[in-house]
Amino acid sequence: MNSGEIGVRFADSDLGPDATRAYFGTLNQVEAAEVLASIADDARVREVLLWLPREQSGAILASIEPGRAAGVIAGLPSDERADLLAAIDEDPRAAIQALLPAAARRDAARLLAYPPDTAGGLMETEFVAYPAGASVRDAIRDLRSNQKKYSVIGVQYVYLLDEENRLFGVAPLRDLMLAAEDSLLSSLVTRTPATVRDTTSLHDVAATFDEHPFLALPVVDESGVMLGVISRADATEGEQEEAEDDYRLSQGIVGGEELRSMPVGIRLRRRSAWLGVNLLLCLGGAAIVAIHRDTLAKAIVVAAVLPVISATSGNAAMQAAAVTIRELTLGVIDPAAWRRVLAHELMLAALMALPLGCAVGLLSNLWGAPWTVGAAVGIAMALNAIIAIGIGATCPLLLRRLSVDPALASGPIATTLADVTGFALTLTLVAMAT
Amino acid sequence: MNSGEIGVRFADSDLGPDATRAYFGTLNQVEAAEVLASIADDARVREVLLWLPREQSGAILASIEPGRAAGVIAGLPSDERADLLAAIDEDPRAAIQALLPAAARRDAARLLAYPPDTAGGLMETEFVAYPAGASVRDAIRDLRSNQKKYSVIGVQYVYLLDEENRLFGVAPLRDLMLAAEDSLLSSLVTRTPATVRDTTSLHDVAATFDEHPFLALPVVDESGVMLGVISRADATEGEQEEAEDDYRLSQGIVGGEELRSMPVGIRLRRRSAWLGVNLLLCLGGAAIVAIHRDTLAKAIVVAAVLPVISATSGNAAMQAAAVTIRELTLGVIDPAAWRRVLAHELMLAALMALPLGCAVGLLSNLWGAPWTVGAAVGIAMALNAIIAIGIGATCPLLLRRLSVDPALASGPIATTLADVTGFALTLTLVAMAT
Numbered sequence: 001m002n003s004g005e006i007g008v009r010f011a012d013s014d015l016g017p018d019a020t021r022a023y024f025g026t027l028n029q030v031e032a033a034e035v036l037a038s039i040a041d042d043a044r045v046r047e048v049l050l051w052l053p054r055e056q057s058g059a060i061l062a063s064i065e066p067g068r069a070a071g072v073i074a075g076l077p078s079d080e081r082a083d084l085l086a087a088i089d090e091d092p093r094a095a096i097q098a099l100l101p102a103a104a105r106r107d108a109a110r111l112l113a114y115p116p117d118t119a120g121g122l123m124e125t126e127f128v129a130y131p132a133g134a135s136v137r138d139a140i141r142d143l144r145s146n147q148k149k150y151s152v153i154g155v156q157y158v159y160l161l162d163e164e165n166r167l168f169g170v171a172p173l174r175d176l177m178l179a180a181e182d183s184l185l186s187s188l189v190t191r192t193p194a195t196v197r198d199t200t201s202l203h204d205v206a207a208t209f210d211e212h213p214f215l216a217l218p219v220v221d222e223s224g225v226m227l228g229v230i231s232r233a234d235a236t237e238g239e240q241e242e243a244e245d246d247y248r249l250s251q252g253i254v255g256g257e258e259l260r261s262m263p264v265g266i267r268l269r270r271r272s273a274w275l276g277v278n279l280l281l282c283l284g285g286a287a288i289v290a291i292h293r294d295t296l297a298k299a300i301v302v303a304a305v306l307p308v309i310s311a312t313s314g315n316a317a318m319q320a321a322a323v324t325i326r327e328l329t330l331g332v333i334d335p336a337a338w339r340r341v342l343a344h345e346l347m348l349a350a351l352m353a354l355p356l357g358c359a360v361g362l363l364s365n366l367w368g369a370p371w372t373v374g375a376a377v378g379i380a381m382a383l384n385a386i387i388a389i390g391i392g393a394t395c396p397l398l399l400r401r402l403s404v405d406p407a408l409a410s411g412p413i414a415t416t417l418a419d420v421t422g423f424a425l426t427l428t429l430v431a432m433a434t
Numbered sequence: 435m436n437s438g439e440i441g442v443r444f445a446d447s448d449l450g451p452d453a454t455r456a457y458f459g460t461l462n463q464v465e466a467a468e469v470l471a472s473i474a475d476d477a478r479v480r481e482v483l484l485w486l487p488r489e490q491s492g493a494i495l496a497s498i499e500p501g502r503a504a505g506v507i508a509g510l511p512s513d514e515r516a517d518l519l520a521a522i523d524e525d526p527r528a529a530i531q532a533l534l535p536a537a538a539r540r541d542a543a544r545l546l547a548y549p550p551d552t553a554g555g556l557m558e559t560e561f562v563a564y565p566a567g568a569s570v571r572d573a574i575r576d577l578r579s580n581q582k583k584y585s586v587i588g589v590q591y592v593y594l595l596d597e598e599n600r601l602f603g604v605a606p607l608r609d610l611m612l613a614a615e616d617s618l619l620s621s622l623v624t625r626t627p628a629t630v631r632d633t634t635s636l637h638d639v640a641a642t643f644d645e646h647p648f649l650a651l652p653v654v655d656e657s658g659v660m661l662g663v664i665s666r667a668d669a670t671e672g673e674q675e676e677a678e679d680d681y682r683l684s685q686g687i688v689g690g691e692e693l694r695s696m697p698v699g700i701r702l703r704r705r706s707a708w709l710g711v712n713l714l715l716c717l718g719g720a721a722i723v724a725i726h727r728d729t730l731a732k733a734i735v736v737a738a739v740l741p742v743i744s745a746t747s748g749n750a751a752m753q754a755a756a757v758t759i760r761e762l763t764l765g766v767i768d769p770a771a772w773r774r775v776l777a778h779e780l781m782l783a784a785l786m787a788l789p790l791g792c793a794v795g796l797l798s799n800l801w802g803a804p805w806t807v808g809a810a811v812g813i814a815m816a817l818n819a820i821i822a823i824g825i826g827a828t829c830p831l832l833l834r835r836l837s838v839d840p841a842l843a844s845g846p847i848a849t850t851l852a853d854v855t856g857f858a859l860t861l862t863l864v865a866m867a868t
Contacts, residue, residue, distance in 0.1 A: 025766030243677035251756030304723035322685030332459030
């Protein structure tokens, strides 16, 4: 592919977000970096980088000339700047950071130090603040003379700070408009406004937005010094990313988003790591079968039923785990409440297990197993469904308390345990029946 | 549980969102409705309903007295009102809708008619609009006299409409503040502003927000009449809900969010429906084994390896499907691009298949299979991993083109096909080797 020529064409084009994403989706990393580098206008480069998936933008920035990358990144709002830097591999990131203007460099280093799911990691450091003694006229004069700059950061509120930059009060921009010009800002602002600490978790930030109708919240450090602003849309976006993480992890995509434009080496390493762990885990179930091979030889049809028991128990465990994980996310259960979860789940499990057991038992008989073997297999299926659902429902709670992400680990753990108990139960009962 | 007494205590309490969700998580639907009905203040009831998971709020509203429910719902912003009504079962919803004030009833009926993932389904119908001839002074006078009402709906922009309520222009509130009082609004507004149609999909609304820095977009009908406003935070929240749907569907939670406070009947029906379909699907693989039981009897150790091949191929297919589903969501691939997806995936698949095949083949030998059987099993594992990855990667594209949700159907379909081919390959090759 002659990407240089295509690059020139893209640079001259005026493609919107959808067409841009689709176009870059057809390029590998080297081609994408060439195309981007061929765009002369930094503002257009920034726009394109914000449209592309973050992993792709990070990879592109790592591949273009560090000076250019630093210039592009320096012009972004502080939160986007930190997010993009975080998506770049460590070595190129250090090179780019070193070339940033001093203020942007300090700012980026500070934001990157926060975990991404905290107020500090989500905030913008641009906001409009005045000293506590300013008048409405002072503020309006400043807003008017910086109109262009402020329109980029989308000002909603003005903040009043004391001499130590501690937050003194907040007023919505709308109130300024409706106030007399010679009044003092301090007469308009809400004192002791709702704030969040820089270390506050995304979950608690979202809860604060639930409680208050504000469009944005000021972020302060432990002594009350104002550090930045987090908007409602930023918090929701953080929650969207968490939900996307849950999905990816539950499907075995680890180490961040995978795009097919990424180098094969990275994709291979990440996918194999997870598959390898799961292969090791399913040897547990396989070992049980290998041990009981004499039993199996006596009732070979059971070999056809084992994968059914494994898959069905695994699916039932996965459903139960998903409900627990969602309830944890929604905040309707406490991670310590395993007794209540189990009580709610076991009745349902028993009701689901009965028809499953009958179906699998009858199936074995249809395939020629004697009725005693059918009964053994059916009972094993029913008991194992109950066990699997119990493990699935409670295992995310334990993982959460151990600070392991339940979306990643619940599936493999619950299905492995369900396999081991399922094969052991089935083959033990069949041994008794033959 | 004496919920009446607890209800009184909750009604007197001042619990925040987290504590409220946790408390209601311990109640069943009947208790939750009793507690909510015992709160005298409608505003507090509204607050609590917006904090709880939407399914729970819907169930509670269905259980309390319809007149009270209508009064509570009537006081909500239009978009929240429609969302909550949509979460109530059909019969109680009709009863509540009939008791709403005429304007709210018409409004709700209109919003409920839109699919939830369109601009119409996401918009609020409250906005601040003036006739095309109004002056800045007129607007400021109106804003001042309705300050309280407008502060609830969080006004960002004022809209100028012509005589037929068609959108004429938009100005950010900030610009009004900085303008001379006797100028005409029409001199401030942006003509032909960015708008979205009521029927525009959430995906396209999000793309429009990607292209423009606006905090909110006006929603218009086909003749340009302004219907409502959709905020950036509303659009992001819509995307968050889509990501949560993907997670739930991929784990077999169908028919909407499941909470353990829901009646057992509903939970049983929904979970069993999905498990039942999957049980039927996995009979395909089981039937292959049942047919080949004579082969299996000759090399019984293969029975221990079959679940490993099934699980590993299924996991590999799931990973590939998840990458495709994410790429579709991110808009970096076209649903028609199956050739490119396959080309990108098959090289990776071959690299992953080799070590998997070796591992499974060696394992069989360790468990006592002759080397010919080990080789047959290993080759079957490797080939089937490639097939499974190919099916997993392309099946979401086909499902999307058939308008079936890939997050729901890809998993069961890909793992079923992987089982059938896996068992057939293994047992055919083993038959040749024994």
